[in-house]
Amino acid sequence: MAEIRQGYLDDYTQNTSGNIGIGTTSASDSKLEIVGGTTTQELNITGIATFAAASGFIQKHTNYTENIQITNGDSGTLSGEIVVGSGLTMTVGTSVTSSQGSIQSLKVSNMFQPPSGTTATRPAAKPGSLFYNFDLKTIEFFDGNTWRQVDNTTRRGRGFFVSGGSPDAPTGHDVHDYIEIATQGNAIDFGNLAQGGMRMGGACGSATRGLIGGGYKPAASPTAVVDIIEYFTMASGGNTIDFGNLSDARGEVNACSNSTRGMWVGGEDIPFADMNILDYVEIATLGNALDFGDLTEDVRDPQALASPIRGVRSGGNDATDSDISETIDFWKFSSKGNATSFGDLITRASGPGNCSSNTRGFMMGGSSPDRFSFIQYITIASEGNANYFGDLHVQDATNHCGTSNSTRGIKAGGANPSSTNAIEFFIMATTGNAADFGDLSVARNNSGSTSDSHGGLGGF
DSSP: OOSSOOOTTOOOOOOOSSOEEESOSSOOSSSEEESSOOOOSSOOOOSOOOOOOOTTTSOSSOOOOSOOOOOSGGGSOSSOOOOOOTTOOOOOOTTOOOOSOOOSOOOOSSOOOOOEEOGGGOOOOOTTOEEEETTTTEEEEEOSSSEEEOOOOOOOOEEEEEOOBBTTBTTOBOEEEEEETTSOOOOEEEEEOTTOOBBSOEEEEOSSEEEEEOOBOTTTOTTOBOOEEEEEETTSOOOOEEEEEOSSOOBSOEEEEOSSEEEEEOOEETTTEEEEEEEEEETTSOOOOEEEEEEEEEEBSOEEEEOSSEEEEEOOEESEEEEEOOEEEEEETTSOOOOEEEEEOSSOOBSOEEEEOSSEEEEEEEESSSEEEEEEEEETTSOOOOEEEEEOSSSSOBSOEEEEOSSEEEEEOOBSSSBOOEEEEEETTSOOOOEEEEEOSSOOBSOEEEESSOTTSOOO
């Protein structure tokens, strides 16, 4: 039993000229030495120390007015951690700075702001890092290989094949069908084109809206080209609706897009003048296309594909079939300007199908001028020449179309030399040959194609 008992509010005065020791027979050089538990406003402890609990004596809120560093060893906690109990709050002053570290769990009451900047100023990052991109106006995360956009769109994984031509339809098809890319099977009717049959137009789209623009409309004239852009909502079936017009009417045009901008690439005007034009629209709006810049050469029947950052054009015809291009060039969606050199194809190519993941672009078959069946690929984020990937399932085909989701590349239709309804697929992250997928609803070539989950779209 304690010999002397003090209340919390009792005054205690000890006058002494020496040292005071409690729980020891001989006080050290300290002014006050207490062996056991302590309570004090100013306490200097060397070595490892722990506070258990002493109700009424130890403050529940510990305030630091000076800098404090917690490491491991005998200058801090054994684990090097700060543990904030459940239901408690840790407040960090507005002028506080910190060095590199990690927090397992952090609740932010008002606002959390990640690092931000332009595409060119992205920092070196570890997988899982977040960054707000001023150019793209979106949050990005680093997946260990590249920066990818974060969005909240749920993609169904539909691929769309629009219009086309065949020997039995000289005026062009107005058919529009689709597949579920993650499965296998035949294409299903979606609707029809508002303008009627056409071929050699370019299709692109966002995660919710598909566009088809340009092309030949033989019903008006065997060589008539159009500047019409039409759109459709990918989640529901139905006919296309007028969107606006291209900056120039042209056929043998291709298209690509990221999540916000759709672009039409190259083409051929009448009377048969190859074009280097790049024009674009904002997919979420309605209106006419605007000039973006120029390709590195005049070309018709090229292939176009995209990552969320870059658009890419490869191959195509330049003036005559004997002058087929092997050039690859690219541009950035975020700013207008001319395309710049990327590299070269393995072989010259006109009329191949094309598709992409977020990182790789694929050119499937084509003619050079003889038809060939192999797939070429590039890594979109870096410049360089194309590499061999594998072979198509249908041999020696050209003038087909392609699309993709995040894992599968799709090639559909084409001619070898008769029009085919074959659909085939391959896994984009590996290399290897394509396999049979199913059939289009109508055999045809020179169709436009897009999907709600292609490589130009950001996110997962």
